Amino acid sequence: DTEVTQTPKHLVMGMTNKKSLKCEQHMGHRAMYWYKQKAKKPPELMFVYSYEKLSINESVPSRFSPECPNSSLLNLHLHALQPEDSALYLCASSPAVAGARETQYFGPGTRLLVL
Amino acid sequence: QKEVEQNSGPLSVPEGAIASLNCTYSDRGSQSFFWYRQYSGKSPELIMFIYSNGDKEDGRFTAQLNKASQYVSLLIRDSQPSDSATYLCALKTDSWGKLQFGAGTQVVVTP
DSSP states (O other), X not given: OOOEEEEOSEEEEOXXXXXXXXXXXXXXXXEEEEEEEOTTSOOEEEEEEETXXXXXXXXXXXXXXXXXXXXXXXXXXXXXXXXXXOEEEEEEXXXXXXXXXXXXXXXXXXXXXXX | OOSEEOOXXXXXXXXXXXXXXXXXXXXXXXXXXXXXXXXXXXXXXXXXXXXXXXEEEETTEEEEEETTXXXXXXXXXXXXXXXXXXXXXXXXXSSSSOEEEOOOEEEEEEO
């Protein structure tokens, strides 16, 4: 089973709202990722968690705040977003981070619209 | 120069024909290579991964890797309309989590 789940599927929020995206996997993977994908562009890495610790932050603005409460769960807290943050937010997981052969599996994504 | 280059397409392929997708990369230290398929509005789905030079076959898909030429390709045999999607080439250059993606090639299979 290579399933990564994400909720909600769609989210509309105003620039003053606070919302959270949730990602879950039960494959025993110890690495989890957040990506942002704009239309007709490839995914862009935002954050990497390895063994529940943040290991990579790709200079993402502080209005995006990741959290990894346990090895199965990854959250992305959103606050004071801008319209240009509207995108498909993808979560992925892999068995581990270290190792060139670790394969990442993507969840279905959350489509975010910021008004 | 982009790190991972793909033709954006669209690549138009008659049903039943072979679709050939190419990907070149600049970092000779790249260690592992992945092909993802992405339908419009959906998330990327892993199709193939390849680490060693040569060919790797899985059903109708064959990945080919030539590290000396810094080139990886994906062949789709007996193309079906359901293969119409964007195909993303991705690679890892180090032991950490960062995947480098190409811009993707859009494939359109025509009945």
